[in-house]
Amino acid sequence: MANAFSRLPVAVLSLNPAVDITYEIPKLIADQKVHAQDSRYDPGGNGINVGRGLKRLGVQACTFCVVAGEIGRFLRHQLEPQLDQVSYQEVDGETRINGTILESLTGAQFEVSGVGPAVSTAQWHHLLDQFVTHCGKGLGVITGSLQRDLPQDLYAEAVRRVQAAGGRAVVDSHDDLLRHAVEAQPFLIKPNRFELEALAGKPLSNEQEIVREARRLQERGVSWICVSLGAEGALLVTPSGVYKGEAPSVPVSSTVGAGDSMVAGMVGLLAQGASEQDALREGIACSAATVMQPGTELFDKATVDRLRGEVRVTQLSL
Template sequence: MSALLSGAAQPIGVLSLNPAVDMTYEIPCLLAEQKAYAISTRFDPGGNGINVGRALNALATAAQNYCVIGGDIGQLLKRLLQAQLDHLDYEVVAGETRINGTLIELSPRQQYEVNGIGPEIPASQLNALLDRFVDHSAQGFGVLTGSLQRTLPPTLYADLTRRIGDAGGRAVVDSHDEALCHAIEAGPFLIKPNRHELEALLGRRLDSLEKVAAEARQLQRRDIDYVCVSLDREGALLIGPENSYHASTPAVVVRSSVGAGDSMVAALVAAFAHGLAADHALRLGVACAAGTVSQPGTALFTAADAEHYLPAVTVRCLDI
């Protein structure tokens, strides 16, 4: 990836408070009360933050990954992570790391996802992990993404955004519902809702790209440097302090959408950490997301995928 991201990057910390082992089955057909036989099975380390860390690794961009693991499933997760991540910092907690399930039905082509429930994190271990994460992110970027355990407050990402900013770093938030609402008020460097999450935040439908861009600009003016909105097959928008951009999605055969948004977040962070301009960051983000949807199950893009799709991504400047 040196041809895409050259030179040293600023430090990046990635927080994964609710990681998982992702189990994916491809099946011919799913019928009620009938046994389905898989034609392929995958086990991958999962959870949004973990996916961001894996994607950064694919982009040859160093990141420190902070997570919690629990029980036998947690030990499996640790082995999977150690094979795919270079820098792992974790707390071992009681209980079991969750398992997320994905069923990919081939005829008709449909995808079903079930997310498990993760273990509780004792306050002392949580605080120790968060302190290490903030200390590292203060030198560059801190990525806050994914679901929170039910016992954690929805203001946690907002609190961490403020801590990272006060320490001199830049917080990147990819969340939804209450956690996103609170984080917006804390003024992160970047947020990346998809269109559905933005509509849920606003409480109304946005039935055109222009309406999405206009609302993203209003959000950006609330002390947020960049707002990226992913639009599925319509590409993505990136609204910044100086310009706004739309990137098209290249033609790709979709095998699984799991991890596409995480791949985009990772590419944006990697690009900014390497000093790239916003339009180049968006182009790389869409190329990496396209590479991920071309992969089976919860597999992510490869460096070769990103290089393949990058020339096919068209970025245009918007007057918004």
């Protein structure tokens, strides 16, 4: 295992954070009011979750995010104990609110993503400048959704700037944001199977097809491709080989934040110079520990430490 503290600087970009509200109810009933059995408020947004996860792992990182209005002030208050370093870009409007509904009788999960505030070109350029400067020759994590008025190639620009400055860009996004980012040749992307299928434009029915598509992305300049597979674990394709990590069997409370936790685990180990196998193992352990938590709460380190030994990583001859 790597040292307890990061050796490389880590920066996380979160242009569209949120306050997450989770309701646990027996069952949704159309046109009827349903009383929650439980509810909770958590800081949300993919980048925010990655930053929170890194802090829990003892990895120092700075998160760069946009906040707005009263909800933004509430978010800042929530984040005070959960992030070591934060750089806020204040804008007009209101930070978005995301909703998650968990049906206790069926196990179904419903998610609604809110609409974030408008961000001017000057504002996102300023935040991006800070993000790239802090990243330096370290790792820059670029993740999550964007407000509708922001350019779809913004993440591609962020990738190019991080890597031009000598850093390594890590992208976890989807659809056009991911498609454009791939053209900028990031160091690592972490799609799930559905997102990789959307990128490929076709279904990928088995490991061989997933690996084949990942290698096509390598030919286009992406060094590492980690494909998360839910309860099946994840596949990691790097220049040195193909690795399969099997997820431990754990009780599932909520899957929100599981992918962000995987990114946090992998980035935390990569910042400390760990191997592909150890980085994948850590990512899967963090993801498994998160699905055990209620709402959009993330893993606790003690559970990650316990699950790490249960994650089996093997090199495949594919």
